[in-house]
Amino acid sequence: MKKNDALFATKLQILFFMASCLVLLTSCSSELEDEVVSNKQKNVATKQATAFYDNLVLRWAPIHYQDVDNAGCGSMNGRGDYITAINFDNDWVSTNNWNNIEPNKGYQPTAHCYYSVVETSTHYFIIYAFYHPRDWANICFFGIDYHENDLEGQLSIIKKSAANNGYGEFQGMVTVAHSDFYSFTPSGSPLQSNQESIDGSVSFENYNNEAHPVTAQESKGHGLKAWPAYNIIGDGIKYYPSLTTAEVPSNNDDRDVKYKLVNIFEANGFWDKRFNTAFLNNAKSFPSTQGSGNANTPWNWDDKDDNPGAGELATDPAKLVNNYFKNLGSFSTTYSLNPYKGIN
Template structure:
């Protein structure tokens, strides 16, 4: 079944590539296209660069899934429902386009952030966890462009990786070179705390500690099926991409105890939610995609990394080539303007 799905996926991607070359010339803005055509093009970009995820797995609490894995959109029952919920693998994504770049954002959700020690006494556990990566791709005239930077979020820090030496440090110091597998960036995710890194040596909780507990590393790759790992050492699991814009974003106003999100904050005159609602061990400790405040310095605001990525990435790194701050497609900012 998996081989048939892979073959079907290749056909779909090939069709979208030919459509992108013949109709769009590598950009959804190059000609007048229907919203569905633009949506398909951005989805094909997200598929093309869907990350290969090496997930440290000390237990099934480290399996990635969807926020509504338990069949509802309440945030504060996810800890309790983790043992019985559907742990099929999903990755949330968005694509934003400027005049010179595409910004691909991927978010990984876990119902629990936990510790080796008893959560009742460790002080390090909390309900819900959403850590993310941002891939910046230069529009170079080819259908899928050229990847330039990979940023990964691990707890309170964003790490900057580049694909060549023409991109340098900005507010963030370049951590190292990003890695690719068949054109897909590789990311490495901790067990327990789920911080994301662009190299396998980023944390001992990716490989070493999970194995001490009898676990291992689960490897997820983008596919048509949302699969559940057969073990904590499964090396070929398919995850399904789901768009942030049609799943999480429409619920952004569901703010408060017993709802989906919480911790309201103001972003450019609009009230948004900074976190997923949660109350087990630590209250409201998992950020929303638009709620991150890491690496803002004195220039950026909470939310810019997701909502205004051109501004954020150009602050985090330095680019030799043109880097436009003007958007061709940013449905999130458009919604906030309307």
């Protein structure tokens, strides 16, 4: 081959190589752009879904009445009935809460409510849980009828529909009062008693131009029912839901206090801390300290004489609702979202 021909062939090879690299780079750039766009779309979808569930929880969060008793060995002049965060004292240790809620410890009982959402193709099931550092009694005598830590709440049953701006229809609730569950339905609900009786009706109150169910907790033991099955007797606090604000009552008869909704499954939160033995026993109940008895997490709440198992109010709510009620209409028991079972 002549020298000029060889040089020409070499140049052609270089040009071909450069063209191949350009095609490869263009292809890689296009794939990278597609991946970036796809990730952005996923992030937007995730944020939209998170916002929807947050607003769903807020939409059906109860206006909550808390009766307050200012006399008794555990009352702290009424403070013993204020709801607060489980880690109000900035730790996840359950054996110091009885003492740390004392005013001289410097920790404020900012109002919180813990929630979770479980979903099927037909319904949303929302847990709301309120925490008190003390389940207390008038007389602290030989550890009878009081204990450290208290967590009681409710399951709200929401039928999916376009009603209420797409947040569905409130059909009923099952509440927790110590070792018993109580069922309540609003006027017009199709739900009827099945294996368990219906114990009363749900009332609604307007808040921010939306009708919210109304619940109430008794003083001392903090059993929870639909209002007015429990009610404020004398002094009491009226709590309103918020996604962002946690307030402290100004006094024992403050009727305008915001509680902050907190996801049970938030990162490094209630659910994630369940295996911390300074916090929970067996990942599901609070330790038995200060007096007798102990509190349970929602995934261990149990009615002492019903058919569903312990914790199923939270972990398998469709099963429990199907047992408690009939005339459910279109009702799926297959979960599309159930973080208790790892379905996300």
